[in-house]
Amino acid sequence: MAESARPSLRRQLLLWLLLPQLVLWAGGGLLAYRIALAYAEKGIDQSLTQSVRSLARQVKPIGSCLLVDFPRAAQDVLEADPTDRVSYMVSSPPGEFLLGNQRLPQPDGMSSAQGEPLLYTASLDGKPMRFVAMDVSYGETGSPQTLRVQVAKGLAVQQRIAGELVADMLAPLLALGVLLSLAVYGGIQRGLTPLTRLTAQLENRSVNALSPIAATQAPGEVHALVQAINGLLGEVARSVQQEKRFINDAAHQLRTPLAGLISQVELAQRQTGDPALAERLAKVHTGAERSAHLVHQLLTLARTESQVRREPLDLAALARDVAREWTPRALAAGMDLGYEGEEHLQIEGDALQLREALSNLIDNALRYTPRGSSITLRVRQGSDGARLAVEDNGPGLSADDLNHVFQRFWRANESPGGCGLGLAIVQEIAHRHGGEATVQSLRPQGLRIELRLV
Known part of the structure; x- marks a missing residue:
């Protein structure tokens, strides 16, 4: 596996510490936005309820007729802001247009008591709006009639207020999150310093440096790792020493009989007069010399693999x-x-x-x-x-x-x-x-x- 493909402990720690923080920050922002929308909607509902009651008071029944006392100035105030449009409608019987914006949608199955506002959400001109409707009874005892007053208000202001509120809340949280991330990164760097120091000690060692590693100021976890490495180094050192002793002993034990064999073959070569036997002795002499040379080279190779x-x-x-x-x-x-x-x-x-x-x-x-x-x-x-x-x-x-x-x-x-x-x-x-x-x-x-x- 390539070095870049190996998972970094530092990267994993940063991932597991900062990713939950980012998820919580995003989740908190979404929850705060929903809460801000709910509170803004509650404020709109209160405003609509007051508006519908005020508008209902301007419609005065006179016998079986209605007197609508709604000045033009009040109507201009309601419709002054196009981004926060307020629409109204007075109908009697309910749904039969009398005054205002006749395109206001009616509530589905109005079941609230007489004189109690009913709040609902619907679309007007393709835009979501908040509505309130209230039915008011009027007329004579023998022929009762119902008057419906509706007021609608757009949700643009609600969404803008919620967005501003969330932005004002999340901006400081984001700054605190950045500071926390820097603190976490610094803490990880500091926490991994013993491992970095241990890595440097191991990298700067020669191949045959098997002495124990010093870790007097290492944390408990790293100290346990150092103890395990030192134990392994001790086992390797003992194994290397045993191997060296075996090679030295084997070389010593082999060189002596080989030297004697070469001497005896040379003596036999000088004393024999048989050409066939001399040829065989020459082959034995060559093999013995090659074996002696191999023993010497093996011993030399073992020594060169020791510390310089x-x-x-x-x-x-x-x-x-x-x-x-x-x-x-x-x-x-x-x-x-x-x-x-x-x-x-x-x-x-x-x-x-x-x-x-x-x-x-x-x-x-x-x-x-x-x-x-x-x-x-x-x-x-x-x-x-x-x-x-x-x-x-x-x-x-x-x-x-x-x-x-x-x-x-x-x-x-x-x-x-x-x-x-x-x-x-x-x-x-x-x-x-x-x-x-x-x-x-x-x-x-x-x-x-x-x-x-x-």
Whole structure:
């Protein structure tokens, strides 16, 4: 899984802490809007009830007739505001237009008592409006009649008041929500600081640094995690120590009998005169030497995988010393072994492991380069670290083989003596020094293996 696809603990905490807050804020805004609408509607209902009673008082029955005392000025006041339009209608019998706006809808099944207002909501000209209707009895005892007075008012003002009220309420809440979100984010950052510090401690450790992690000021949860990691590190350290002891003991136990076997085979080769037996003894001698070389390489590989003890050293002087040590063997093989490069180059490194890497590179060149070839050690200062290289003018490797040279137990051919671990050890030593080993074909022929040391 890609790094970006992994769920972040910080992101999850922010999501679970801020998302409910956002949902509650939106739900609270909707509830506040509904409550504001209800209170605004209640105010409109009270206003309509007063208006319908006042209008009913202006209609005065005289016997079986009606006297409507509704001045023009009062009518202008009711219809003055087009955005908050107030319409009225007087009808008798109910529904038979007498005065006002005859398009006012009638209530469905008016069942309120005489003289009691009935409130309802309906549409007028495609707009929702709030209505109130009140029936008033008049006429003589023998012929009673009913007068209906209706007043309607638009809901635009109600909605505007509710919106303004909600906005005035939610704006401070939104500001408080932003401040709360910042406080939550800061709290999460502070709370995750021990985990960040623990991550930095683990990232800055070398591969073989198995000492316990210090977490004296960590919270209880992180302290428990540190204790678990320290327990795991202790188990790994014990396992590594057991593995090292086993490899050392096995190598020691194997080298002694192999050395004795090689000595006995060499003695038998000098004493025998049978060509067939001499040929068989030569094969045994080759196998024994290869086994001894494999044991040595396995032991070296185990040691290179331990922690590097980096100390100040002169890389150029080290390379010259190794070249002098291998010169007799190079001369015996009919090859020219030399050094070119810096006179002195100070670095921080493990002298024992770097000496082993150089020895493996020279040994590899001597094994696979024909007589008469030249082998050169080079030391130089690069832009990204010290460079240590071994070059030869032998046959080199194919492009496909170059991709496998640092693999363990891989061999370019079946020449006797090699075991396929020398260059793997070189790469491991380069990694332990913060760099890498690279291989490059030379022209017209040859091979260069270079270590970059940081």
